Amino acid sequence: MVNQSDAPFRLLTRRYGATLTYTQMLDPHRLLNDLDYLHHHIQDLQSTDPDLDAYTRPVVVQLCGNDPEVIVSAARRVHPYCDGIDLNLGCPQEHARQGHFGGYLLTKKDWPLVDAIVSSMAHSLTVPLSAKIRLCPSAKTTDFGHLLEHAGASWITLHARHVSARRRRQGAADLDAIRELKQALAIPVVSNGNVRTVSDIRDNASYTRADGVMVGETLLGNPCLFSGDEAVRDPVLMALEYLEICKRLGDVTTLKTMQAHVRYMIEFQCARRPWYSRFRLALNDCRSIDDIEKLLCRQVSRWRGKAGRMILGAPARGFEWDEKTREDADLEEDLGNVLNSATLDHFVDRPTANEA
Numbered sequence: 001m002v003n004q005s006d007a008p009f010r011l012l013t014r015r016y017g018a019t020l021t022y023t024q025m026l027d028p029h030r031l032l033n034d035l036d037y038l039h040h041h042i043q044d045l046q047s048t049d050p051d052l053d054a055y056t057r058p059v060v061v062q063l064c065g066n067d068p069e070v071i072v073s074a075a076r077r078v079h080p081y082c083d084g085i086d087l088n089l090g091c092p093q094e095h096a097r098q099g100h101f102g103g104y105l106l107t108k109k110d111w112p113l114v115d116a117i118v119s120s121m122a123h124s125l126t127v128p129l130s131a132k133i134r135l136c137p138s139a140k141t142t143d144f145g146h147l148l149e150h151a152g153a154s155w156i157t158l159h160a161r162h163v164s165a166r167r168r169r170q171g172a173a174d175l176d177a178i179r180e181l182k183q184a185l186a187i188p189v190v191s192n193g194n195v196r197t198v199s200d201i202r203d204n205a206s207y208t209r210a211d212g213v214m215v216g217e218t219l220l221g222n223p224c225l226f227s228g229d230e231a232v233r234d235p236v237l238m239a240l241e242y243l244e245i246c247k248r249l250g251d252v253t254t255l256k257t258m259q260a261h262v263r264y265m266i267e268f269q270c271a272r273r274p275w276y277s278r279f280r281l282a283l284n285d286c287r288s289i290d291d292i293e294k295l296l297c298r299q300v301s302r303w304r305g306k307a308g309r310m311i312l313g314a315p316a317r318g319f320e321w322d323e324k325t326r327e328d329a330d331l332e333e334d335l336g337n338v339l340n341s342a343t344l345d346h347f348v349d350r351p352t353a354n355e356a
Contacts, residue, residue, distance in 0.1 A: 002025060003024060003256075003257055004024065004220060004257070004260065005021070005022060005024040006024075006044060006252065006253045007048075007249055008242060008246045008249055008252070008253055009223065009261055010055075011048075011055045011056065011245055012238075012241065012245055013219060013224075013226065014056075015052075016225070016227040017225075017226030017227045017228060018219075018226045019226075020212075021060070022086060023041070023059065023060070023061045023082075024062065025091060026061060026062065026063055026064070026074070027064065028067075028073070029065070031077050031078065032070065032073055032077070038077060041061075041078065042078065042081055044252050045061070045078065045082060047250070049245075049249060052245070052248070057083055059083060060085065060086050060130065061078050061079070061081075061082045061085055062085075062086040062087075062088050062132070063075060063087060064087075064088040064096070064101045064102055065101050066099075066101045066105060066113060066117070067117075068116050068117045068121075071087070071120070071121065072125075075124070075125055076125070079125050079127050082127060084129070084130055084154070085121065085125055085127060085128075085129050086130045086157075087118060087121065087129070087130070087132070088102050088132055089103065089105055089106060089131050089132060089134070090102060090103045090132045092134070092163040102163075103134050106135075106137060106144065106163065107138055108136070108138055108139045111144065111147055114144075114148070114151075115147055118131065118148055118151035118152055119151045121152070122152025122153070123152065128154035128155070129153055129154055130153060130157065131148050131153045131157070133145075133148075133158055134159050134162060135158075135174065135177055137162060141177055141180075142180055142184040145181050145185050145189075146184065146185070149186065153187065155190060155211070156187065156188075156189055157189075157190040157192050157214050158178050158181055158190070159173065159192040159193050159214075160174040160175060160192070160193050161173050161193060172193075172194055173192070173193025174193075175191070175193070175194060175204065175207055178191045178193075178208040178210055179207065179208045179209060179210075182208060182209050182210055182211075188211035188212070189208075189210050189211055190210055190211060190212040190213065191205065191208045191212070191214065192215075192216070195225075196218055197225075198225060198226075198227075198228060198230050201213050201215070220261065220265075221264050221265060221269075223238060223242070223265070224238065232268075232269060235268060235269045236266070236301070238265050239262045239266060239292075240293065240296055242258075242262070242265070243262070243289050243292060243293060246289060255287070255288070259284065259292065262283060262292055262296070263280065263283055266279060266300070273303070275300075275303035275304075278303070279295070279299070282295050282299060283295060
């Protein structure tokens, strides 16, 4: 997910049950020619905190491109800091079409090139290699899977939709295609698509017989999807926990990325609330993490009424209750004691579940 798979968000999802995370798709040319870009992403991969060490790894770095030599050279720059390298063969965006990479290497005429890329990576790297693909447009996806397997891929993730620059999700993902690929290959297959809820994860894995389930954009709105808990956690608490991780890791995530994550989490449950448009405008005006925290703990709490104030239970650090809020909070003292703080410290000892 471009600009959305930053270290704080990866750690957050790992805390809530995800067993493996990926970086955003990285440009191999920039890794080789832009030192600031390279150092930023190495810092992202190395970012951790004593309370979060257990959630830092494993992590897979995803690369794109169409030049075997360039991709291998870029992979060598980052592979000491990760547990695997993934070749993106599914990106449907316009810039991938223009650059002839991602999902635009799935046509059969490009299979020899893909074979050369994967083979070069498999023989040059000391970490496992995977490939993320979509349905092939003019040939059997299982045949393409065999090519990747024989070239040296350690596992394959299939997003079972066709590539479309205009509509990334044309209809439901074809879970039958994932099941067929799993039956055809000896290496692990990961299923991607059609997951919105915890039960979807179980149903997907059961139907496809896949070795794992990958979730992308749904996880942006519900980072605790892999926790196994059917109840969706309160979005304000989730956003505040994410921001606390950002503060612990230091300067590894841009303010723009933080704003995007907070917006996704609030939007996932509150997009139809009458105050949501005001929230988006106010979020765009925030100039620091503190501004975002104040927005969530003051204005959003006020907009949500008593329910919002009860969820928080007590103000975030450094904030003062107004008298009305204090009275409302006192009515729910027991709940307030349970949800007393929206900082990460409150959740440090929380056990996590494994991904389905």
